[in-house]
Amino acid sequence: MIHTRLLATAFLINGNRLLLMRRFPNARLLPGKWAPIGGHLEADEINDPQAACLREICEETGLSDRHLVDVTLRYIVHRRRDNEIRTQYMYFGFANEENVGRTEEGELYWVQLDRVLDLDMSATTRFTLEHYTGLGSQTDCVYVGTVDVHNGKPVINWAILRDWE
Secondary structure (H helix, E strand, O other): OOEEEEEEEEEEEEOOEEEEEEEOOOOOOOOOOEEOEEEEOOHHHOOOHHHHHHHHHHHHHOOOHHHEEEEEEEEEEEEEEOOEEEEEEEEEEEEOOOOOOOOOOEEEEEEEHHHHHHOOEOHHHHHHHHHHHHOHHHOOOOEEEEEEEEOOEEEEEEEEOOOOO
16 A cells, blocks of 8 residues: 655745754654755645645744745655655745744754755755756746656656646
């Protein structure tokens, strides 16, 4: 049987910095890695991943709607892991407040955008940030990606999500 997992994450920008979480070394998910803010969609959020994203931002950082500008869906990534299909809705936006709270999952840092790709992060996060800093930030498109393997290494194949009609 194949199960699904729905996630919503946020990449928040303040000036030339990006808010990331360095997950605690003993974290169950991605221990010690750098990750965006986010988590799983709750049952009542299945049809509204942005609500899940905003809830996760508030829970993990203390930032509310009044601290956020243009939090917009930019990427949807599909990945299969064993008997699970993961769909991750990725939002990019701006924070007009740099003081963030504490989270039980890791430590929050504002990282210089030109240093972000030097950090140890999941392949999905890395590929999304590479695409965003290279092309995605210059468009209003929503990109959909599927994780694949090429020469034994993960890759994401990107396409613009369009209405065919």
